[in-house]
Amino acid sequence: MTARTIEKLHRTTPALVMVILSALTLALFMGSVLVGPSTLSLPDVLGALLSDEQNATGMIVREIRLPRAILGMAIGATLGLSGAALQGFLRNPLAEPGLIGVSASAALGAVMTFYTGLAAWFALALPLGGMAGACIAVIIVQLLTGRGGGSLSLILAGIAVSSFAAALTSLALNLAPNPFAALEIMFWLMGSLADRSFEHVWLALPFMALGWLVLLSTARPLNALTLGEDTATTLGINLASLRLKIVLGSAICVGAATSVAGAIGFIGLVVPHILRPLVAHKPSVLLPASMLGGAALTLAADITVRLVSPERELKLGVLTALVGAPFFLILILRHRKKML
Amino acid sequence: MINLVAKNVSVSLGNTLVLSGVNFEVNTNEVVGLIGPNGAGKTTLLRVLAGLLKPSTGTLHLAGRPENDFDRRARARMIAYLPQDGESHWPVSVQTLVMLGRLAHIGPMRAPSKADHTAVFQALETCDADQFIDRPVNELSGGERARVLLARAIASAPQVLLADEPVSGLDPAHQLDVMNTLCELSEQGTATVVVMHDLSLAARFCHRLVLLFDGRAEASGPPDLVLSNENLARCYGINARHGRVDDVPYIIPLNRISSGTEDESI
Numbered sequence: 001m002t003a004r005t006i007e008k009l010h011r012t013t014p015a016l017v018m019v020i021l022s023a024l025t026l027a028l029f030m031g032s033v034l035v036g037p038s039t040l041s042l043p044d045v046l047g048a049l050l051s052d053e054q055n056a057t058g059m060i061v062r063e064i065r066l067p068r069a070i071l072g073m074a075i076g077a078t079l080g081l082s083g084a085a086l087q088g089f090l091r092n093p094l095a096e097p098g099l100i101g102v103s104a105s106a107a108l109g110a111v112m113t114f115y116t117g118l119a120a121w122f123a124l125a126l127p128l129g130g131m132a133g134a135c136i137a138v139i140i141v142q143l144l145t146g147r148g149g150g151s152l153s154l155i156l157a158g159i160a161v162s163s164f165a166a167a168l169t170s171l172a173l174n175l176a177p178n179p180f181a182a183l184e185i186m187f188w189l190m191g192s193l194a195d196r197s198f199e200h201v202w203l204a205l206p207f208m209a210l211g212w213l214v215l216l217s218t219a220r221p222l223n224a225l226t227l228g229e230d231t232a233t234t235l236g237i238n239l240a241s242l243r244l245k246i247v248l249g250s251a252i253c254v255g256a257a258t259s260v261a262g263a264i265g266f267i268g269l270v271v272p273h274i275l276r277p278l279v280a281h282k283p284s285v286l287l288p289a290s291m292l293g294g295a296a297l298t299l300a301a302d303i304t305v306r307l308v309s310p311e312r313e314l315k316l317g318v319l320t321a322l323v324g325a326p327f328f329l330i331l332i333l334r335h336r337k338k339m340l
Numbered sequence: 341m342i343n344l345v346a347k348n349v350s351v352s353l354g355n356t357l358v359l360s361g362v363n364f365e366v367n368t369n370e371v372v373g374l375i376g377p378n379g380a381g382k383t384t385l386l387r388v389l390a391g392l393l394k395p396s397t398g399t400l401h402l403a404g405r406p407e408n409d410f411d412r413r414a415r416a417r418m419i420a421y422l423p424q425d426g427e428s429h430w431p432v433s434v435q436t437l438v439m440l441g442r443l444a445h446i447g448p449m450r451a452p453s454k455a456d457h458t459a460v461f462q463a464l465e466t467c468d469a470d471q472f473i474d475r476p477v478n479e480l481s482g483g484e485r486a487r488v489l490l491a492r493a494i495a496s497a498p499q500v501l502l503a504d505e506p507v508s509g510l511d512p513a514h515q516l517d518v519m520n521t522l523c524e525l526s527e528q529g530t531a532t533v534v535v536m537h538d539l540s541l542a543a544r545f546c547h548r549l550v551l552l553f554d555g556r557a558e559a560s561g562p563p564d565l566v567l568s569n570e571n572l573a574r575c576y577g578i579n580a581r582h583g584r585v586d587d588v589p590y591i592i593p594l595n596r597i598s599s600g601t602e603d604e605s606i
Contacts, residue, residue, distance in 0.1 A: 234421035
């Protein structure tokens with residue numbers, strides 16, 4: 001085989017993976033709009049999406065299901081992309097925004113804006129609080145692990161930051177002035193897409209998109225990091241600027257996502273891990289693939305929670321943790337030899 | 341004519357002076373061997389030359405200009421660095437890995453050009469590794485991986501190649517292959533610096549040797565002068581036997597000189 005045919009082969013497989021993932025995401029997006037307490041047919045839904053008739057179907061589709069589906073897709077894309085970027089940067093398949101404390105701290109940030117009344121005062125406080133929480137978490141984890149931090153120290157630092165953020169959120173819950181405030185705070189702890197409106201979409205989506213752009217710009221430096229930090233530097237990569245992009249990009253999009261949907265764990269861990277072999281392990285291709293895969297998985301999980309128990313809806317974050325935690329355990333068992 | 345010149349370079353790591361006042365120079369068509377006992381500062385000097393470590397004092401000139409005249413990418417196109425025990429963190433294909441060597445040649449948001457593919461294939465051929473091109477790097481043996489990583493370093497067509505112990509951990513046949521490759525590259529114009537522990541290979545393949553000891557350049561010049569019995573005794577603490585077979589020099593370490601004469605006087 002010549003170099004060119006091989007390169008062609010390496011390029012077509014990831015391209016096919018992208019097409020399949022896009023189709024899957026689109027199908028699940030439609031599925032998310034179709035599934036809910038009131039049974040709607042596909043023509044009804046399409047009709048409601050394409051017109052602005054003020055009937056019940058139109059209201060349900062446009063004001064309840066559509067924002068939920070859009071948020072599910074965008075938040076899933078955020079978690080998948082951020083997971084892939086963090087794994088590439090740390091060269092560690094166990095990294096994800098939840099495990100390194102970003103999600104819990106973003107939830108804490110959002111809870112604080114709600115608790116202090118800032119969120120009621122101006123709406124943007126919510127995503128800004130989430131992003132601030134995420135930034136602080138990333139900085140602390142970086143300080144705890146230092147430059148040459150291995151997998152174990154990273155996970156330990158992540159656990160420490162996560163636990164502390166969760167403890168502070170619990171404290172807010174504990175001191176909640178009334179049961180309704182407590183319920184609101186619980187929302188961020190569990191993570192859910194239920195009852196989200198277009199207001200939430202407009203609050204979070206611009207920040208998520210900004211974070212995506214920042215993270216997607218790291219594709220080439222992440223490839224270079226395959227050879228380690230020293231070699232990447234001699235290949236012309238500015239490591240300090242790369243680290244800043246990864247940290248800020250993750251904090252912006254995960255912070256914004258968490259502030260409107262709470263902490264949804266394990267999507268960012270599972271998706272890049274499953275997709276990596278399908279894109280020939282190339283960190284750059286894994287970024288967009290994990291975006292699509294994250295969107296598809298989150299939409300699928302959000303459809304599942306609605307189907308499994310329609311009356312007393314399971315929280316999305318609870319489901320992803322129930323499925324994701326055993327997956328993480330298997331990963332750790334597989335990597336145990338490498339880590340110890 | 342390209343050269344990389346370090347003048348009066350000192351490096352402190354913490355409170356330890358790792359390099360003190362080292363002068364070093366490598367020119368086109370030259371293979372310079374960097375030798376010395378463990379901890380002498382060989383890797384540190386190589387990292388300074390590669391721009392990975394800022395020296396506390398001293399200057400670095402590339403092609404007659406101060407090295408900070410060059411931006412990251414320009415520098416990356418001129419100097420290639422092959423670290424010791426290089427590894428690939430992801431099991432990407434050999435093609436993908438070697439293409440990373442072309443990174444500074446490929447414009448932002450551009451795909452690799454025909455020239456890049458040709459350079460990758462030629463680098464693999466030079467290192468006798470073209471048959472692995474579609475294999476994942478994690479499935480290669482140690483010797484195969486070393487050749488692929490060398491191909492990565494030379495795929496950028498560097499004017500200066502800095503290699504840290506490229507032959508350690510290789511069997512004798514592959515050691516000869518790698519050293520021959522480095523010599524061929526130098527004949528084509530590359531200025532090569534290679535850190536080595538094998539004194540026989542150093543004597544045979546390097547045009548010039550620099551002997552580092554305790555952070556200082558103790559000796560520098562043609563191999564037979566630098567590898568004198570006196571230098572070997574002082575820096576390595578060994579007695580060695582020199583010889584030649586068919587004009588190929590060899591050095592056999594005979595025994596360790598016990599440190600200090602006090603031991604014997606007791």
